[in-house]
Amino acid sequence: MRYLSTRDAGQSATLSEALARGLAPDGGLYVPSAFPALAARDFDGATTLPEVAVRFLTPFFVGDALAPALGAIVGEAFDFPVPLVALGTAEDAAVLELFHGPTAAFKDFGARFLAAALARLPRAASRPLSILVATSGDTGGAVAAAFHGRPGVEVVVLYPKGLVSPRQEQQLTCWGGNVRSLAVQGTFDDCQALVKAAFADTGLAAERVLSSANSINVGRLLPQASYYAYASLATFRRTGRAANFIVPSGNLGNVLAAVWARRVGLPIGELVLAFNENRTVPDYLATGEWRPRPSRPTLASAMDVGNPSNMERLRHLYPEWPALKGAVAATVVSDEAIRARIRTDRASLKQPWCPHTATAAEAYARLTPAARAAAPWVLVSTAHPAKFPETVEPLIGASVPVPPALARLLELPKHVREIPATLAALKDALA
Ligand SMILES: *Cc1c(COP(=O)(O)O)cnc(C)c1O
Numbered sequence: 518m519r520y521l522s523t524r525d526a527g528q529s530a531t532l533s534e535a536l537a538r539g540l541a542p543d544g545g546l547y548v549p550s551a552f553p554a555l556a557a558r559d560f561d562g563a564t565t566l567p568e569v570a571v572r573f574l575t576p577f578f579v580g581d582a583l584a585p586a587l588g589a590i591v592g593e594a595f596d597f598p599v600p601l602v603a604l605g606t607a608e609d610a611a612v613l614e615l616f617h618g619p620t621a622a623f624k625d626f627g628a629r630f631l632a633a634a635l636a637r638l639p640r641a642a643s644r645p646l647s648i649l650v651a652t653s654g655d656t657g658g659a660v661a662a663a664f665h666g667r668p669g670v671e672v673v674v675l676y677p678k679g680l681v682s683p684r685q686e687q688q689l690t691c692w693g694g695n696v697r698s699l700a701v702q703g704t705f706d707d708c709q710a711l712v713k714a715a716f717a718d719t720g721l722a723a724e725r726v727l728s729s730a731n732s733i734n735v736g737r738l739l740p741q742a743s744y745y746a747y748a749s750l751a752t753f754r755r756t757g758r759a760a761n762f763i764v765p766s767g768n769l770g771n772v773l774a775a776v777w778a779r780r781v782g783l784p785i786g787e788l789v790l791a792f793n794e795n796r797t798v799p800d801y802l803a804t805g806e807w808r809p810r811p812s813r814p815t816l817a818s819a820m821d822v823g824n825p826s827n828m829e830r831l832r833h834l835y836p837e838w839p840a841l842k843g844a845v846a847a848t849v850v851s852d853e854a855i856r857a858r859i860r861t862d863r864a865s866l867k868q869p870w871c872p873h874t875a876t877a878a879e880a881y882a883r884l885t886p887a888a889r890a891a892a893p894w895v896l897v898s899t900a901h902p903a904k905f906p907e908t909v910e911p912l913i914g915a916s917v918p919v920p921p922a923l924a925r926l927l928e929l930p931k932h933v934r935e936i937p938a939t940l941a942a943l944k945d946a947l948a
Pocket of ligand 1: 622623624654655656765766767768769770771772819820873874899900
């Protein structure tokens with residue numbers, strides 16, 4: 518399997534090269550040169566996430582130096598539970614809980630997989646590997662957790678100062694050692710632009726091997742596609758029907774993984790993208806006009822993205838607007854609707870939604886009864902509500918118990934440096 522740049526199919530790479538580079542040399546994003554075809558029966562006997570993931574990912578690893586290590590990578594990365602919990606409604610609906618990893622958000626899947634893969638790549642010891650990661654809140658913590666203490670690798674986390682929740686900030690800054698945390702005076706889009714500028718800077722690239730752990734890295738999308746394979750197979754085996762998914766979306770990495778899993782042939786029906794008030798993608802689906810804009814702060818801050826990177830991959834797959842419009846649907850959920858949904862659903866659930874997951878729950882509530890009955894629905898839960906107590910607790914009038922892994926991180930001291938959103942300041946911080 519080769520991986521091609523979205524901007525020039527002539528720029529191809531092996532999987533190992535794509536993982537190590539993150540971004541293609543021409544600034545494009547790597548996509549598989551072809552999608553393998555797999556049907557539900559190809560997964561007979563595979564029931565756990567690691568078992569499903571190995572079958573799903575084998576064709577994506579064919580011919581690569583990492584192929585023999587796939588089982589070990591999957592086993593190391595996916596060592597926490599992935600419950601698919603019935604919602605308890607009259608119609609068939611379930612919640613895919615992706616928040617049982619070390620930093621309590623779905624980013625742990627991609628970050629841990631990428632770390633396990635990069636750790637197995639041979640590289641020259643003379644040039645350290647620097648992983649640059651721009652984060653809107655959860656990615657940076659997951660990447661830092663996954664790489665912390667690994668020899669020969671340095672992680673640089675860039676996050677928008679004041680625009681992440683206090684507990685997210687704690688997870689971004691509690692590491693030290695081989696992790697540098699930079700609070701950038703700007704937005705997530707500024708952080709993302711800085712990472713891109715660092716890649717384009719020949720001086721930086723000469724002294725270190727730069728890589729990116731953002732969802733632009735194909736090594737994050739592949740493991741995410743595995744949990745869609747897993748959840749869709751579990752639903753198909755139970756009901757004989759393809760599942761529809763609702764995905765809280767920002768930079769589109771999570772939903773793109775679902776699109777890829779569906780393209781491979783997994784039993785996945787409709788994909789509904791739930792957005793906060795950052796409506797670049799919903800507006801594009803409605804009008805056909807691509808108009809990126811600055812991000813706006815919302816309660817679902819990890820989805821505050823005005824110029825989602827993975828749109829380039831989605832449009833590569835569906836170059837024509839009508840086709841793209843047919844492939845995914847979108848809903849916009851205001852902060853007010855997020856609050857109301859957390860309050861309303863609290864009564865019927867064991868635990869409240871996090872603000873991001875609440876956008877998916879609201880999208881589900883907006884479906885017509887006929888649509889709800891038409892297929893089994895899976896609501897993708899992207900983070901644990903205990904990461905956002907300042908939003909969730911006043912709404913439900915109760916405290917949210919903190920999962921033990923998260924509680925441990927909250928005790929650690931902070932290591933952080935504040936920088937202006939300029940390449941000069943970033944280079945200075947890296948020096
Ligand atoms: C990152 C994130 C999202 C958005 O996911 P994308 O892949 O950027 O679309 C949603 N919810 C949470 C909790 C996140 O951390």
